[in-house]
Amino acid sequence: MPSDDPDLNVSRPRTCAVVVMGVCGAGKTEIGRRLAAALQWTFRDADDFHSPENVAKMRAGVPLVDADRWPWLDALARELRDAVAGRGNFVLACSALTRRYRDRLGLPHSSIRLVHLDDASDVIRRRMEQRTAHFMPIALLDSQLKLLERPGADERPIVVDVAGNPDSIVDAILAALE
Numbered sequence: 001m002p003s004d005d006p007d008l009n010v011s012r013p014r015t016c017a018v019v020v021m022g023v024c025g026a027g028k029t030e031i032g033r034r035l036a037a038a039l040q041w042t043f044r045d046a047d048d049f050h051s052p053e054n055v056a057k058m059r060a061g062v063p064l065v066d067a068d069r070w071p072w073l074d075a076l077a078r079e080l081r082d083a084v085a086g087r088g089n090f091v092l093a094c095s096a097l098t099r100r101y102r103d104r105l106g107l108p109h110s111s112i113r114l115v116h117l118d119d120a121s122d123v124i125r126r127r128m129e130q131r132t133a134h135f136m137p138i139a140l141l142d143s144q145l146k147l148l149e150r151p152g153a154d155e156r157p158i159v160v161d162v163a164g165n166p167d168s169i170v171d172a173i174l175a176a177l178e
Contacts, residue, residue: 014111015089015111015112015113015177016083016084016086016089016111016112017080017083017084017089017090017091017092017111017112017113018032018035018039018041018090018091018092018112018113018114018115018173018177019080019091019092019094019096019102019105019107019112019113019114019115020032020035020091020092020093020094020115020117021094021095021096021097021102021114021115021116021117021151022095022116022117022118022119022124022162023095023097023119023124023141023144023145023148024095024124024140024141024144025124025125025141026117026118026119026124026162027117027162027166027169028045028093028094028095028117029045029047029093030166031093031115031117031166031169031170031173032045032091032092032093033091033093034166034167034170035091035115035170035173035174036090036091038170038174039089039091039174041088041089041090041091042088042089042090042091043090043091043093044079044090044091044092044093045092045093046072046076046092046093046094046095047093049072049075049076050072051068051071051072053068054068054069054072058140061140063140063143069101070104073101073104073105074104076092076094076105077104077105077106079092080092080105080106080109080112081106083111083112084106084109084111084112095144096114097144097147097148097149098147098148098149099149099151099152099155102114102151102155107155108154108155108156113156113158113177114151114155114156114157114158115157115158115159115160115173116150116151116157116158116159116160117160117162117169118150118159118160118161118162119161119162119163123162123163124141124162125141158172158173158176158177160172160173
């Protein structure tokens with residue numbers, strides 16, 4: 001028997017991938033790994049898809065330009081298309097800083113949710129000052145903040161402040177995904 005609640009009678013697309021976005025130091029990898037574990041999905045880090053040339057540029061403190069990013073984003077878009085085609089669910093940690101980059105990834109998509117790890121209190125700068133084992137130097141944070149275009153309502157973002165502890169951030173994301 002159909003429910004009296006119209007929201008329960010609407011067929012919703014199945015979420016098959018989650019893109020965790022934000023600037024460097026937002027915690028995309030940590031939150032993405034924890035979220036994937038909670039969902040029992042695969043975790044993928046967009047950093048692993050960068051060419052050696054891109055990594056060398058970033059390590060040297062040189063911001064990437066769109067020509068550097070297009071092949072990287074295209075490879076990530078193929079992964080997302082595979083998930084939509086039913087070839088495995090996953091959580092992707094990816095900066096996805098601008099609308100045109102998210103468009104290149106194939107977002108928005110009804111089966112892919114976007115999570116924006118946002119920073120209202122300069123937590124990220126403090127984190128980056130403390131980390132040592134990452135190729136992305138703090139010098140590039142300002143260029144990423146300048147480039148950042150927060151997702152619009154039409155992208156259906158789940159926006160979470162990075163000031164919380166990782167468990168509470170993941171819990172908030174899981175609640176929003178339900």
